[in-house]
Amino acid sequence: MINGMEVLxxxxxxxxxxxxxxxxxxxxxxKWHPNFEYTPNxxxxxxxxxxPMSEWKVGLVSSSxxxxxxxxxxDIVGDDGDWSYREIPADTDPKDLMLSDSHYDHSDADxxxxxxxxxVTLRELVKDGVIGSTSSTYYxxxxxxxxxxxxxxHNAPEVAQKLADEKVxxxxxxxxxxxxxxxxxxxxxxxxGKGMATITTTLKPELTEQVHVPRAAYLKYPxxxxxxxxxxxxxxxxxxxxxxxxxxxxxEPGTIVKLPYRWHGRID
Amino acid sequence: xxxxxxxxxxxxxxxxxxxxxxxxxHDMQSRIDTEKANENPSEPRINFYLSQQKRLxxxxxxxxxxxxEILIGIRNLSGPIEYMED
Numbered sequence: 001m002i003n004g005m006e007v008l009x010x011x012x013x014x015x016x017x018x019x020x021x022x023x024x025x026x027x028x029x030x031k032w033h034p035n036f037e038y039t040p041n042x043x044x045x046x047x048x049x050x051x052p053m054s055e056w057k058v059g060l061v062s063s064s065x066x067x068x069x070x071x072x073x074x075d076i077v078g079d080d081g082d083w084s085y086r087e088i089p090a091d092t093d094p095k096d097l098m099l100s101d102s103h104y105d106h107s108d109a110d111x112x113x114x115x116x117x118x119x120v121t122l123r124e125l126v127k128d129g130v131i132g133s134t135s136s137t138y139y140x141x142x143x144x145x146x147x148x149x150x151x152x153x154h155n156a157p158e159v160a161q162k163l164a165d166e167k168v169x170x171x172x173x174x175x176x177x178x179x180x181x182x183x184x185x186x187x188x189x190x191x192x193g194k195g196m197a198t199i200t201t202t203l204k205p206e207l208t209e210q211v212h213v214p215r216a217a218y219l220k221y222p223x224x225x226x227x228x229x230x231x232x233x234x235x236x237x238x239x240x241x242x243x244x245x246x247x248x249x250x251x252e253p254g255t256i257v258k259l260p261y262r263w264h265g266r267i268d
Numbered sequence: 269x270x271x272x273x274x275x276x277x278x279x280x281x282x283x284x285x286x287x288x289x290x291x292x293x294h295d296m297q298s299r300i301d302t303e304k305a306n307e308n309p310s311e312p313r314i315n316f317y318l319s320q321q322k323r324l325x326x327x328x329x330x331x332x333x334x335x336x337e338i339l340i341g342i343r344n345l346s347g348p349i350e351y352m353e354d
Binding site: 014017021104105107177178220221222223262263264 | 271279280283286332333336337340343344346
């Protein structure tokens with residue numbers, strides 16, 4: 001247990017179940033995306049955070065396809081995906097954000113982008129004194145990048161450098177769809193290698209653990225809610241605070257902790 | 269682009285079942301505690317309550333780790349139907 005939360009085991013029956021799910025996904029992904037290249041991180045980078053959380057400068061990277069309405073939308077049509085990124089000022093009004101991604105349902109995030117891109121949540125956590133500050137710029141990717149070579153060679157290191165230039169201490173990552181989990185895990189590891197402690201939320205732990213990321217928090221929610229439920233800021237703050245608290249608590253690279261939240265569904 | 273809302277309804281029912289299981293589990297625990305507080309606690313009764321608790325844990329695990337997981341998977345797939353049709 002870490003912070004009273006379950007750590008996903010790396011052996012035993014639950015691990016076997018996840019491995020089977022990963023295998024099943026892996027066998028099927030080529031039917032949808034024949035050019036997909038499974039690209040796990042070869043080594044897990046690791047940066048320890050020494051400062052207390054109240055002094056952290058926190059950055060945000062999401063592969064949810066979030067960008068400003070005034071920016072060029074991501075390419076959601078091409079088979080090769082889109083590994084470009086968008087710079088999003090941290091003081092952006094969420095109404096000025098939109099999502100370009102056709103690989104998952106983001107209709108709730110369209111009205112409340114904060115459930116995928118926790119821009120308001122982080123602002124609130126600064127106001128509450130939970131974290132010290134945020135970077136002035138956040139980064140939006142569209143996670144459908146089946147062949148991530150250019151991402152690894154150019155765009156991910158570029159974003160890592162920009163975050164390092166802002167002297168960011170901790171970066172939080174939020175995914176969109178399935179392939180996003182690989183894309184985001186690659187970016188996360190590159191950012192961690194640049195000297196920042198990182199953590200990603202994951203909705204697909206069986207994939208995240210195969211990609212080998214520094215730290216991850218498993219949220220048992222469907223795609224479209226990688227930063228908490230829509231239109232519930234208090235719960236979003238709770239989720240992201242739990243995620244951030246895991247950064248210093250996780251001491252073993254590759255650890256995935258299950259957050260104590262479950263998708264309640266709706267009975268209309 | 270929107271998900272099939274029936275998956276949300278089913279997930280809501282699973283959540284309701286998990287809450288009922290949790291309530292029964294608490295009930296079993298209080299019976300165990302009551303029995304143990306007796307001067308002559310009945311071992312067969314305690315064992316029965318414990319065996320029920322084990323079954324409840326298995327049932328909750330099945331609902332959460334298998335059924336809910338599958339429902340989330342169906343919900344995830346039902347979202348981008350337009351994209352899949354293209």
